[in-house]
Amino acid sequence: MHVTGTAPTSDPAPPATAGVPAAASPHDTPGRHARRFGLPVATALVMGNIIGGGIFLLPASVAPYGTVGLVAFGVLTVGAVALALVFGRLAERDPRTGGPYVYAREAFGDFAGFLAAWAYWITTWVSNAALAVAAVGYLDVLIPVTGHRWTACLAALTLQWLPALANFAGTRYVGAVQLVSTVLKFVPLLLVAAGGLFFFDPAKLGPFNATGGSAVGAVSAAAALLLFSYLGVESAAVSAGEVRDPRRTVGRATVLGTAGAALVYLLGTLSVFGTVAHDRLVKSTAPFSDAVNAMFGGAWGGWAVALAALVSMTGCLNGWTLLSAQTPYAAARDGLFPAAFARRRRGVPTVGVGVTVVLASLLTVYNYAAGSPKVFDMLVLITTFTATVPYLLATAAQLFHLVSGREPVNRARLVRDAVVASVAAAFSLWLVAGAGYAAVYQGVLFLFAGVVVYAVLAARQRRAAVRP
Structure with missing residues (x-):
C-alpha cells in the first residue's frame, strides 16, 4: 500500500460552518500508521463487517419461526444487494468519509444529516454490545463463562476493549487485523456451508412456520432479526476517505462484499x-459448533469452530469500532457533532472510538444486570430500527438526485437506478415494521435524544455566527 506523510501526534480539526463542507485538513493525509485501503482490504472491510457475530448466532435466533427464516434470508439478500448498489452510486457522486451522513446532509440539509449520523452512531455501538454478547456464547464452548452472568459480562467487556486498543494503534493495524480475521472466519463458515450439504437431513428442518400465525408476519419478524447479519453493507462508503480511488473502489467493494457474504x-x-x-x-448458544459436532461427532469440531467464530467476531468488532467513529468524525467537522469527535490520531478518530466503547460497555453491563435471557435478540432489534434511519435517508437522497434531474444520465441507467433505490427504500420501511413495538419504542427514545443534542449544537453555532 502507498504511504505518504508523517503521522501527527494529534490533529484536532476545527468544525466547518454548518451547511458548508469541511475543507481538507492535515489528518486527511495518511501517515506511517494510517494507510489507504485498496480494493482487497475495502472488500474485506465490507465482508468482515457483514460476516461478523450475527451469522454465528442468528440461525438459533430465527429457529423459533421455523424454516420460514430461510425465506426471510432470501428477501433480505435482495434488499441488501439493492442497498449495496445505492451506496455504490452515492459514493461515486460524493466519495467523502461519512457515508449516509454525507449523502443525507448534501441532499436535505443539516438536520437530516445529523439524524443519519446520530442513528448510525447508535447502531454501531449497540451492535458492538450485541456482537460481544454473541461472542460469549462461543467463548463458553472453549472456557465455561456463562454459568455466572457477571463472568459472562466481564468476558463481553474484554472482547469489546481489545479491538478498541487495535484501533487506537492506527488504521494500518485495523486493516491488517480485518484482512486476517476475514480470511480466518471463512474456515468454519465454508466448512458448514459446503460440508453441511453432504450431511443434510430434511427431517431436522422443523415446521415451515412454527409461530402458527401469518406466514408474512413470521417472515417480517425473522427478517428484522436477520438484518443484523447484513449491517455493514455501507462500510466502504462510511470509510471512503480511507479508501484509494473511492469513486471507483467503494462501489465495487460494496457489491463484491455483499454478494460474497450473501x-x-x-x-x-x-x-x-x-x-x-x-x-x-x-x-443453542453456538449453532455452528453444534452443526459441526452433528456432522462429524465428538466435540473437537465444535471447539475448532468456536475458536474461529471468536476470531471472526473480534475482527468484526475491530471494523465496527472504526466505523463507529467515522460518521461522528465527519459530522463533527461540519459542526453537527461535538468538536472533540473530529480529533484524529494515526488516522483514527480516537475520541469517537473511546466514547463508543464506553457506551457499548455500559449497555452491556445494563443488559446483563437486567438478567434477560434474550439480551442478544433485543439489542439486535434495536439496531434494526436505528439502522433503517440512515439507510432510508441515503436511499431518499439517491431518489432526490434522480428525480431532480441535476445530473445528465441516460434513460436506461436512470430507470435502473430508480428501481434499485425504490426497492432499497421499501426494504428499509418493511424492516421498521418487522422490528416490533418494543424495539421501535426503545430506538425512538435513542433517536429523539439526538434532537436535544442537535438543538444545543445548532444554538451554539447560531450564537457564534452573530458575535461581532
Whole structure:
C-alpha cells in the first residue's frame, strides 16, 4: 500500500460552518500508521463487517419461526444487494468519509444529516454490545463463562476493549487485523456451508412456520432479526476517505462484499437448519459448533469452530469500532457533532472510538444486570430500527438526485437506478415494521435524544455566527 506523510501526534480539526463542507485538513493525509485501503482490504472491510457475530448466532435466533427464516434470508439478500448498489452510486457522486451522513446532509440539509449520523452512531455501538454478547456464547464452548452472568459480562467487556486498543494503534493495524480475521472466519463458515450439504437431513428442518400465525408476519419478524447479519453493507462508503480511488473502489467493494457474504449466509444457514435438530437449535448458544459436532461427532469440531467464530467476531468488532467513529468524525467537522469527535490520531478518530466503547460497555453491563435471557435478540432489534434511519435517508437522497434531474444520465441507467433505490427504500420501511413495538419504542427514545443534542449544537453555532 502507498504511504505518504508523517503521522501527527494529534490533529484536532476545527468544525466547518454548518451547511458548508469541511475543507481538507492535515489528518486527511495518511501517515506511517494510517494507510489507504485498496480494493482487497475495502472488500474485506465490507465482508468482515457483514460476516461478523450475527451469522454465528442468528440461525438459533430465527429457529423459533421455523424454516420460514430461510425465506426471510432470501428477501433480505435482495434488499441488501439493492442497498449495496445505492451506496455504490452515492459514493461515486460524493466519495467523502461519512457515508449516509454525507449523502443525507448534501441532499436535505443539516438536520437530516445529523439524524443519519446520530442513528448510525447508535447502531454501531449497540451492535458492538450485541456482537460481544454473541461472542460469549462461543467463548463458553472453549472456557465455561456463562454459568455466572457477571463472568459472562466481564468476558463481553474484554472482547469489546481489545479491538478498541487495535484501533487506537492506527488504521494500518485495523486493516491488517480485518484482512486476517476475514480470511480466518471463512474456515468454519465454508466448512458448514459446503460440508453441511453432504450431511443434510430434511427431517431436522422443523415446521415451515412454527409461530402458527401469518406466514408474512413470521417472515417480517425473522427478517428484522436477520438484518443484523447484513449491517455493514455501507462500510466502504462510511470509510471512503480511507479508501484509494473511492469513486471507483467503494462501489465495487460494496457489491463484491455483499454478494460474497450473501452466498455464504444462505448456504450456511441452510446447512445449520439441516444438520441440527429444530428443538435443539432453538436452545443453542453456538449453532455452528453444534452443526459441526452433528456432522462429524465428538466435540473437537465444535471447539475448532468456536475458536474461529471468536476470531471472526473480534475482527468484526475491530471494523465496527472504526466505523463507529467515522460518521461522528465527519459530522463533527461540519459542526453537527461535538468538536472533540473530529480529533484524529494515526488516522483514527480516537475520541469517537473511546466514547463508543464506553457506551457499548455500559449497555452491556445494563443488559446483563437486567438478567434477560434474550439480551442478544433485543439489542439486535434495536439496531434494526436505528439502522433503517440512515439507510432510508441515503436511499431518499439517491431518489432526490434522480428525480431532480441535476445530473445528465441516460434513460436506461436512470430507470435502473430508480428501481434499485425504490426497492432499497421499501426494504428499509418493511424492516421498521418487522422490528416490533418494543424495539421501535426503545430506538425512538435513542433517536429523539439526538434532537436535544442537535438543538444545543445548532444554538451554539447560531450564537457564534452573530458575535461581532
